[in-house]
Amino acid sequence: MIEPRKTGPAVSEQIPVVAYRNVKKMFGAFAALAGVSMEVREGEVVCLIGPSGSGKSTLLRCTNGLELIDSGEIVLDGARMPQDWSGMRKLRQRMGMVFQNFELFPHKTALGNVMTGPITVLKQPRKMAERKAIELLTKVGLADKAASYPAQLSGGQQQRVAIARALAMDPEIMLFDEPTSALDPETIGEVLNVMKQLAEEGMTMVVVTHEMTFAKRVGDWIVVMDRGIIVEQGSPDRIFDAPTKERTRDFFSHLGWSA
Amino acid sequence: MTYDWAVVWENAALLWKGTQVTILLAAMTMAIAVPGGIVLALMRLSSIRVLSIASASFVEFFRNLPLILVIYTAYYVLPVATGLRLSPIATAIVALSLNVSAYNGETFRAGIASIRHGQSEAGYALGMSRFRVMIEVVLPQAVRRVLPVLASTWVSLFKDTSLVSVISVGDLAFESMRVRSQTFRVLEMLTAMAIIYWMLGYPQAKLVDWINSRYRVSE
Numbered sequence: 001m002i003e004p005r006k007t008g009p010a011v012s013e014q015i016p017v018v019a020y021r022n023v024k025k026m027f028g029a030f031a032a033l034a035g036v037s038m039e040v041r042e043g044e045v046v047c048l049i050g051p052s053g054s055g056k057s058t059l060l061r062c063t064n065g066l067e068l069i070d071s072g073e074i075v076l077d078g079a080r081m082p083q084d085w086s087g088m089r090k091l092r093q094r095m096g097m098v099f100q101n102f103e104l105f106p107h108k109t110a111l112g113n114v115m116t117g118p119i120t121v122l123k124q125p126r127k128m129a130e131r132k133a134i135e136l137l138t139k140v141g142l143a144d145k146a147a148s149y150p151a152q153l154s155g156g157q158q159q160r161v162a163i164a165r166a167l168a169m170d171p172e173i174m175l176f177d178e179p180t181s182a183l184d185p186e187t188i189g190e191v192l193n194v195m196k197q198l199a200e201e202g203m204t205m206v207v208v209t210h211e212m213t214f215a216k217r218v219g220d221w222i223v224v225m226d227r228g229i230i231v232e233q234g235s236p237d238r239i240f241d242a243p244t245k246e247r248t249r250d251f252f253s254h255l256g257w258s259a
Numbered sequence: 260m261t262y263d264w265a266v267v268w269e270n271a272a273l274l275w276k277g278t279q280v281t282i283l284l285a286a287m288t289m290a291i292a293v294p295g296g297i298v299l300a301l302m303r304l305s306s307i308r309v310l311s312i313a314s315a316s317f318v319e320f321f322r323n324l325p326l327i328l329v330i331y332t333a334y335y336v337l338p339v340a341t342g343l344r345l346s347p348i349a350t351a352i353v354a355l356s357l358n359v360s361a362y363n364g365e366t367f368r369a370g371i372a373s374i375r376h377g378q379s380e381a382g383y384a385l386g387m388s389r390f391r392v393m394i395e396v397v398l399p400q401a402v403r404r405v406l407p408v409l410a411s412t413w414v415s416l417f418k419d420t421s422l423v424s425v426i427s428v429g430d431l432a433f434e435s436m437r438v439r440s441q442t443f444r445v446l447e448m449l450t451a452m453a454i455i456y457w458m459l460g461y462p463q464a465k466l467v468d469w470i471n472s473r474y475r476v477s478e
Contacts, residue, residue, distance in 0.1 A: 089386055096384075097384035107400055116395065121391070
């Protein structure tokens with residue numbers, strides 16, 4: 001279903017777009033993140049995999065400050081991210097986020113959803129935002145649905161609009177939080193293909209996913225998490241074909257994934 | 260007993276004037292109580308404790324007092340307490356607004372709370388401020404969701420405006436009763452009043468039904 005990517009990333013020695021250094025996050029007495037360190041480089045697709053409750057989504061939500069971390073640091077383009085609400089707001093504009101449940105605004109059309117960020121946050125003129133929004137809807141294959149409301153769209157279509165909405169902010173990095181987990185099997189492919197297209201265009205992406213085929217074929221770097229820590233990380237070939245940790249192998253066998 | 264319906268026609272102008280006042284009272288009250296309700300709801304949901312408590316106290320105070328008591332109090336006590344001399348109509352609007360704002364506050368609070376948190380997060384993820392998220396994302400959805408409740412409140416309010424006749428505001432009820440006391444035509448005037456209220460109220464109730472079906476929540 002998902003073909004391997006055509007172009008690889010320009011992996012280089014440059015400073016990472018995002019770096020996590022010993023990030024810890026508690027929910028009450030529960031350590032959702034118990035010291036996570038990793039880096040995301042420009043143009044790279046990092047896939048976070050692991051069992052539910054392993055901290056993948058929490059790590060993603062900490063990246064754009066929907067959750068604030070308790071200790072450690074997250075560095076964006078070399079600058080430490082402030083762990084307060086107002087400082088985080090500026091930084092969020094530079095990151096696109098796609099949610100498991102789409103979270104399109106039901107009272108706005110597809111076009112209205114995509115235009116919302118540029119108009120209300122970037123204060124772009126309406127005409128300009130509209131032109132860009134139509135361009136983005138065309139890119140995700142939904143130009144003909146511009147006037148449709150979310151309730152009139154299938155799950156896959158809604159998620160593609162949500163991707164366009166995030167792209168409208170011209171983000172430096174895209175965060176995907178289980179983008180296909182709420183979808184019917186027959187619409188998963190259309191969303192993954194849009195994501196693959198983005199990856200081929202060089203978008204930096206962090207993807208929390210249970211789609212192992214996608215992770216293997218599109219991901220550049222695989223991070224396996226369990227109980228708030230990174231069990232192991234490496235290239236897709238290394239992780240999927242020769243996992244070194246018992247917990248990784250356990251996870252794959254639970255999924256019925258044979259290396 | 261003989262009926263003399265001519266009394267209704269002879270006083271038609273007076274009844275028309277009363278009807279206009281009734282409509283004005285309801286419209287003015289709602290024009291104040293909708294924004295008032297939104298402000299009360301935002302205060303109630305605020306993380307600033309003082310605002311939250313002030314709003315809750317206001318709502319629970321006015322929601323649980325008989326409207327007629329609020330009307331009398333506004334009429335007799337307000338001028339003495341504040342030195343403010345308002346016309347009976349203005350006094351009536353103040354009293355009605357206090358009561359209906361309290362109801363609307365609860366309505367909007369429930370509406371806002373019913374919008375799931377993921378919607379706000381989607382707004383934050385775009386870089387919106389809390390205020391922007393409220394204006395752009397949460398309130399438009401909350402208002403749609405509570406529209407049927409607001410419409411019912413309007414219909415109740417329309418009839419409840421008749422209570423202000425006790426402070427001699429010249430609304431439909433007051434004018435009807437005045438004609439009655441001058442002509443002693445009780446049954447005729449009560450019937451005329453009933454017909455006018457009903458003819459104004461029924462289409463509104465039907466409109467509420469229509470709004471109910473039109474804005475049923477769909478996600």
